[in-house]
Amino acid sequence: ETGVTQTPRHLVMGMTNKKSLKCEQHLGHNAMYWYKQSAKKPLELMFVYSLEERVENNSVPSRFSPECPNSSHLFLHLHTLQPEDSALYLCASSQDLWSRSYEQYFGPGTRLTVT
Amino acid sequence: QKEVEQDPGPLSVPEGAIVSLNCTYSNSAFQYFMWYRQYSRKGPELLMYTYSSGNKEDGRFTAQVDKSSKYISLFIRDSQPSDSATYLCAMSIVQGGSEKLVFGKGTKLTVNP
Numbered sequence: 101e102t103g104v105t106q107t108p109r110h111l112v113m114g115m116t117n118k119k120s121l122k123c124e125q126h127l128g129h130n131a132m133y134w135y136k137q138s139a140k141k142p143l144e145l146m147f148v149y150s151l152e153e154r155v156e157n158n159s160v161p162s163r164f165s166p167e168c169p170n171s172s173h174l175f176l177h178l179h180t181l182q183p184e185d186s187a188l189y190l191c192a193s194s195q196d197l198w199s200r201s202y203e204q205y206f207g208p209g210t211r212l213t214v215t
Numbered sequence: 216q217k218e219v220e221q222d223p224g225p226l227s228v229p230e231g232a233i234v235s236l237n238c239t240y241s242n243s244a245f246q247y248f249m250w251y252r253q254y255s256r257k258g259p260e261l262l263m264y265t266y267s268s269g270n271k272e273d274g275r276f277t278a279q280v281d282k283s284s285k286y287i288s289l290f291i292r293d294s295q296p297s298d299s300a301t302y303l304c305a306m307s308i309v310q311g312g313s314e315k316l317v318f319g320k321g322t323k324l325t326v327n328p
Contacts, residue, residue: 102260140223143259143303143318155313190258197313202247202305204316206258 103127106191106207113181114215121176121210123191130196132174133204134166137188149174150197181214188212218242221304221319230328234291238304238319241285245306245317248280250289253301253321262302263289294326 104125113119125132134146148156149168163185165177174191188211192204221238228234236250247266251259263278265271265287271278279288287306291298304319 102258104258140320142219142221142320143305143316145315148313148315150313156311156315192258201314202249202264202307202316203261206260208256208258 104207125193129193
Protein backbone atom coordinates (compact mmCIF):
# COMPACT_ATOMS: atom_id res chain seq x y z
CA GLU A 101 0.00 0.00 0.00
CA THR A 102 1.12 3.56 -0.70
CA GLY A 103 0.15 5.09 2.65
CA VAL A 104 -2.75 7.01 1.09
CA THR A 105 -6.26 5.72 1.66
CA GLN A 106 -9.49 6.82 0.05
CA THR A 107 -13.11 6.15 0.96
CA PRO A 108 -15.47 5.16 -0.44
CA ARG A 109 -13.93 3.11 -3.23
CA HIS A 110 -17.13 3.25 -5.26
CA LEU A 111 -19.95 5.78 -5.20
CA VAL A 112 -23.13 6.08 -7.21
CA MET A 113 -25.07 9.28 -6.74
CA GLY A 114 -27.94 11.11 -8.34
CA MET A 115 -27.55 14.61 -9.69
CA THR A 116 -29.35 16.13 -6.71
CA ASN A 117 -27.41 14.28 -4.01
CA LYS A 118 -24.67 15.60 -1.77
CA LYS A 119 -21.78 13.31 -0.93
CA SER A 120 -18.18 13.58 0.23
CA LEU A 121 -14.99 11.78 -0.71
CA LYS A 122 -12.36 11.27 1.97
CA CYS A 123 -8.60 10.92 1.68
CA GLU A 124 -6.10 10.23 4.44
CA GLN A 125 -2.33 10.02 4.18
CA HIS A 126 -0.06 8.37 6.75
CA LEU A 127 3.23 9.59 5.27
CA GLY A 128 3.75 12.83 7.12
CA HIS A 129 3.51 14.80 3.89
CA ASN A 130 2.65 18.49 3.71
CA ALA A 131 1.03 18.68 0.27
CA MET A 132 -2.14 16.96 -0.92
CA TYR A 133 -3.86 16.88 -4.29
CA TRP A 134 -7.15 15.95 -5.93
CA TYR A 135 -7.05 14.62 -9.49
CA LYS A 136 -9.78 13.53 -11.88
CA GLN A 137 -9.08 10.58 -14.18
CA SER A 138 -11.49 10.06 -17.08
CA ALA A 139 -11.23 7.43 -19.78
CA LYS A 140 -8.85 8.35 -22.60
CA LYS A 141 -7.91 11.67 -20.96
CA PRO A 142 -4.83 12.66 -18.97
CA LEU A 143 -5.04 13.06 -15.21
CA GLU A 144 -6.52 16.47 -14.51
CA LEU A 145 -5.27 18.33 -11.47
CA MET A 146 -8.22 19.79 -9.57
CA PHE A 147 -6.94 21.17 -6.27
CA VAL A 148 -3.67 21.50 -4.41
CA TYR A 149 -3.25 22.03 -0.68
CA SER A 150 -0.07 22.85 1.17
CA LEU A 151 -0.17 22.78 4.97
CA GLU A 152 -3.96 22.93 4.89
CA GLU A 153 -3.95 26.01 2.66
CA ARG A 154 -5.40 25.79 -0.84
CA VAL A 155 -2.78 26.95 -3.30
CA GLU A 156 -4.41 25.97 -6.55
CA ASN A 157 -7.91 25.66 -7.91
CA ASN A 158 -7.66 24.56 -11.50
CA SER A 159 -10.85 26.18 -12.83
CA VAL A 160 -12.94 23.51 -11.19
CA PRO A 161 -16.73 24.05 -11.10
CA SER A 162 -18.14 25.11 -7.74
CA ARG A 163 -20.12 21.88 -7.45
CA PHE A 164 -16.78 20.44 -6.27
CA SER A 165 -15.74 21.84 -2.90
CA PRO A 166 -12.49 20.74 -1.26
CA GLU A 167 -11.68 20.83 2.43
CA CYS A 168 -8.39 20.19 4.20
CA PRO A 169 -8.86 20.25 7.99
CA ASN A 170 -5.28 19.15 8.68
CA SER A 171 -2.26 17.98 6.72
CA SER A 172 -3.32 14.32 6.90
CA HIS A 173 -6.90 14.61 5.69
CA LEU A 174 -8.49 15.89 2.51
CA PHE A 175 -12.14 15.90 1.53
CA LEU A 176 -13.97 16.57 -1.70
CA HIS A 177 -17.58 17.61 -1.17
CA LEU A 178 -19.87 16.96 -4.11
CA HIS A 179 -23.26 18.48 -4.88
CA THR A 180 -25.55 18.74 -7.90
CA LEU A 181 -23.11 16.87 -10.09
CA GLN A 182 -23.54 16.18 -13.79
CA PRO A 183 -23.21 12.81 -15.57
CA GLU A 184 -19.96 14.02 -17.18
CA ASP A 185 -18.47 14.21 -13.69
CA SER A 186 -18.42 10.40 -13.58
CA ALA A 187 -14.76 9.45 -13.29
CA LEU A 188 -12.08 8.07 -10.99
CA TYR A 189 -11.12 10.66 -8.38
CA LEU A 190 -7.60 10.26 -7.10
CA CYS A 191 -6.02 11.74 -4.04
CA ALA A 192 -2.25 12.12 -3.83
CA SER A 193 0.31 13.53 -1.44
CA SER A 194 3.93 14.65 -1.64
CA GLN A 195 6.50 15.82 0.87
CA ASP A 196 5.81 19.44 -0.03
CA LEU A 197 5.25 21.65 -3.07
CA TRP A 198 8.83 22.70 -3.68
CA SER A 199 11.02 19.66 -3.05
CA ARG A 200 10.45 16.34 -4.81
CA SER A 201 6.83 17.24 -5.47
CA TYR A 202 7.17 15.12 -8.61
CA GLU A 203 7.23 12.14 -6.22
CA GLN A 204 3.55 11.85 -5.52
CA TYR A 205 1.88 8.98 -3.70
CA PHE A 206 -1.59 8.16 -4.90
CA GLY A 207 -4.52 6.52 -3.21
CA PRO A 208 -6.55 3.84 -4.99
CA GLY A 209 -9.22 6.33 -6.04
CA THR A 210 -12.98 6.61 -5.73
CA ARG A 211 -14.93 5.44 -8.76
CA LEU A 212 -17.80 7.91 -9.01
CA THR A 213 -20.87 7.35 -11.15
CA VAL A 214 -23.43 10.14 -11.48
CA THR A 215 -26.86 8.99 -12.63
CA GLN B 216 -1.26 21.28 -29.40
CA LYS B 217 -1.43 19.29 -26.17
CA GLU B 218 1.50 19.76 -23.80
CA VAL B 219 2.20 16.03 -23.45
CA GLU B 220 1.37 13.48 -26.12
CA GLN B 221 1.27 9.77 -25.37
CA ASP B 222 -0.13 6.99 -27.54
CA PRO B 223 -2.82 5.27 -25.44
CA GLY B 224 -2.31 1.93 -27.19
CA PRO B 225 -3.33 -0.68 -26.19
CA LEU B 226 -0.02 -2.47 -26.58
CA SER B 227 0.15 -6.27 -26.37
CA VAL B 228 3.45 -8.16 -26.32
CA PRO B 229 4.61 -11.70 -25.54
CA GLU B 230 6.46 -12.42 -22.33
CA GLY B 231 10.17 -11.71 -22.65
CA ALA B 232 9.75 -8.97 -25.26
CA ILE B 233 11.40 -5.56 -25.05
CA VAL B 234 8.78 -2.87 -24.61
CA SER B 235 9.22 0.73 -25.68
CA LEU B 236 6.85 3.40 -24.38
CA ASN B 237 7.12 7.01 -25.52
CA CYS B 238 5.93 10.53 -24.91
CA THR B 239 6.56 13.81 -26.64
CA TYR B 240 6.15 17.25 -25.18
CA SER B 241 6.09 20.83 -26.34
CA ASN B 242 6.99 22.91 -23.27
CA SER B 243 10.71 23.51 -22.77
CA ALA B 244 10.04 24.58 -19.17
CA PHE B 245 9.41 21.01 -18.02
CA GLN B 246 12.08 20.03 -15.51
CA TYR B 247 11.61 16.49 -14.20
CA PHE B 248 10.36 13.59 -16.28
CA MET B 249 8.55 10.72 -14.63
CA TRP B 250 7.01 7.39 -15.45
CA TYR B 251 4.14 6.23 -13.29
CA ARG B 252 2.66 2.73 -13.42
CA GLN B 253 -1.01 2.15 -12.72
CA TYR B 254 -2.38 -1.31 -12.16
CA SER B 255 -6.08 -1.97 -12.63
CA ARG B 256 -8.18 -0.63 -9.73
CA LYS B 257 -5.13 1.05 -8.18
CA GLY B 258 -3.71 4.55 -8.16
CA PRO B 259 -0.56 5.44 -10.12
CA GLU B 260 2.81 4.71 -8.48
CA LEU B 261 6.08 6.38 -9.35
CA LEU B 262 8.32 4.03 -11.30
CA MET B 263 11.23 6.25 -12.32
CA TYR B 264 12.18 9.90 -12.63
CA THR B 265 14.93 11.70 -14.49
CA TYR B 266 16.09 15.28 -14.68
CA SER B 267 18.63 15.58 -17.45
CA SER B 268 18.95 14.18 -20.94
CA GLY B 269 20.35 10.68 -21.08
CA ASN B 270 19.52 7.26 -19.70
CA LYS B 271 18.66 6.06 -16.22
CA GLU B 272 18.47 2.37 -15.48
CA ASP B 273 16.70 0.52 -12.68
CA GLY B 274 16.67 -3.24 -13.05
CA ARG B 275 14.73 -4.15 -16.18
CA PHE B 276 13.58 -0.55 -16.68
CA THR B 277 15.43 2.21 -18.52
CA ALA B 278 14.16 5.77 -18.74
CA GLN B 279 15.51 7.92 -21.53
CA VAL B 280 15.16 11.68 -22.00
CA ASP B 281 16.09 13.66 -25.10
CA LYS B 282 15.46 17.32 -24.31
CA SER B 283 16.60 18.51 -27.73
CA SER B 284 13.88 16.44 -29.39
CA LYS B 285 11.41 16.84 -26.50
CA TYR B 286 10.99 13.08 -26.34
CA ILE B 287 11.07 10.62 -23.45
CA SER B 288 10.97 6.85 -23.45
CA LEU B 289 10.62 3.96 -21.06
CA PHE B 290 12.13 0.61 -22.04
CA ILE B 291 11.19 -2.62 -20.30
CA ARG B 292 13.51 -5.56 -20.88
CA ASP B 293 12.45 -9.18 -20.47
CA SER B 294 8.85 -8.10 -19.94
CA GLN B 295 6.76 -10.12 -17.51
CA PRO B 296 2.98 -10.61 -17.17
CA SER B 297 3.27 -8.64 -13.91
CA ASP B 298 4.30 -5.63 -16.01
CA SER B 299 0.78 -5.51 -17.45
CA ALA B 300 -0.50 -2.08 -16.44
CA THR B 301 -1.09 1.42 -17.75
CA TYR B 302 2.08 3.50 -17.93
CA LEU B 303 1.72 7.26 -17.52
CA CYS B 304 4.42 9.71 -18.44
CA ALA B 305 4.46 12.90 -16.40
CA MET B 306 6.48 16.09 -16.42
CA SER B 307 6.94 18.71 -13.76
CA ILE B 308 6.74 22.43 -14.21
CA VAL B 309 6.96 25.33 -11.78
CA GLN B 310 3.98 27.64 -12.08
CA GLY B 311 2.74 30.22 -9.65
CA GLY B 312 5.52 29.44 -7.18
CA SER B 313 4.81 25.74 -6.88
CA GLU B 314 5.63 22.64 -8.85
CA LYS B 315 2.89 20.68 -10.58
CA LEU B 316 2.74 17.61 -12.81
CA VAL B 317 1.37 17.35 -16.33
CA PHE B 318 0.45 13.82 -17.35
CA GLY B 319 0.10 11.98 -20.64
CA LYS B 320 -3.01 9.91 -21.32
CA GLY B 321 -1.24 6.67 -20.44
CA THR B 322 -0.41 3.58 -22.51
CA LYS B 323 -2.11 0.32 -21.57
CA LEU B 324 0.34 -2.57 -21.78
CA THR B 325 -0.51 -6.26 -21.70
CA VAL B 326 2.27 -8.85 -21.48
CA ASN B 327 1.00 -12.27 -22.50
CA PRO B 328 2.48 -15.41 -20.91
